[in-house]
Amino acid sequence: MTLTTEALLLSVAMASAAGLVGAFAVMRRMALASDALSHVALPGIGLALAFHVHPVVGGIAALCLGALLIWSLEYRTRMSTETIIGVVFSAALAVGSMMATGEELLDALLGVPASLTRAEAALGVVAALGIIAFVLTQKERLVMALVSADLARTSGVRVAGLELAFLLAFALTVSLGLRYLGVLLMGSLIIIPAATAKHVARSLDGMLATSVVLAVISTVAGAALASRFQRSSGPVIIVIAAGMFFASLFLRRRR
């Protein structure tokens, strides 16, 4: 993919949303769970391909349903999110691979370096701005709920509703990267920069800012390098993000 203005705008918006959502996912200790949740898009993409609908539409629908399912199971059974997502994820992967052919599945997992239409890019930017606005306006409530649900409740936060909204924001963030990065790599773009930020930051604003900056740097640098060396951009982006994560481990040990 060559880096057009639209693509650049979309990648910056998408990476910023991923950095913010990821920061809270990592602080809530749902790194593994959120990576797995992204795979719930697969059966939706499979169904969409079978019925000749835009695959991203199927992916979004499946992700939102997955978020709702995980949320209601969590509240009904009081099992940990990790356990529930583990089960839902494996089931989703199985159903998805039954419905899609090998090649389609690989495209869905790793992304297709296809060109984006203007409308797709515009929609993506609007959705990303919506997610960014959600996290920034709700950050105090999210912080309180992650420290203690009981404290959040006594402070007037509706914890169950907030958790559903966060899972949906997460699902929507994954959907943003479906075409571009694929299911597998979008989960990583959400988690890895945030994990790096958690290592180096010492305050909430520091964590959010670092996470966003690292996600944007990985995405823009990855896309530019990939286009220069004619590689598919997703893997390059994630390799850069992971490189920064390992560098942060080294830096922290030296500090």
Add this chain to the structure above:
Amino acid sequence: MANALEVEHLEVHFGEKRVLSDLSFEVRSGGALAIIGPNGAGKTVLFQALIGALRHGGSIRWAPGTRLGYVPQKLDIERDLPLTGVDFLRAKATIARAPLGDVDRMLSLVGLPLSSAREPIGTLSGGQFQRLLLAFALVARPNVLLFDEPTAGVDQLGEEGLYETIHRLQVEQGLTLLLISHELTIVYRYASAVLCLGRGRPCFGPPDEVLTSEIMAQAYGAPVRFHRHDAHD
């Protein structure tokens, strides 16, 4: 109503297990209720029902205009969570639309230096963290404070200081206090009423009537020793 809280026939079940049953008591405005009883008697569960975190039978009525401040027994915080004490307090002030100046004021009220409050919360000591939780409860001016063993993990000197702070706040600001404690001596000194959970029927009344050797032995299933302080107010 002259009561800050009225509880009638409260019941809480966890599946088949009945944790609280037919529990009735009230707390008058400005009073201090101490909740005592052995481990597993349901004291923390009672608090969770009172703050609306658990499904329950019976009725829990807070006076209109009640603003709760809650200090939990302990919080499971990751040591490397990049969240400072100030971040934590500001979050509450923002949600409650309280002035951000409250944060500094409450920190000085509980005696936690601003330099400590600017450190990540996972790195605070047990006593510092308790003071931070107390400051958190006080931001946004609650009129009812719930304390779940406020001095667990605090040394004796810190413990007395913390109780003194709590007591001073209660008197100065006319707060209603609900306090879970194992320290019967402290309970005797500060509480205006005592609710004893444990084996047998729950027991509720003024400290003089509840804190007797017979009732304690019945609730705890063994003789309990404690000091009575005549300076009870």
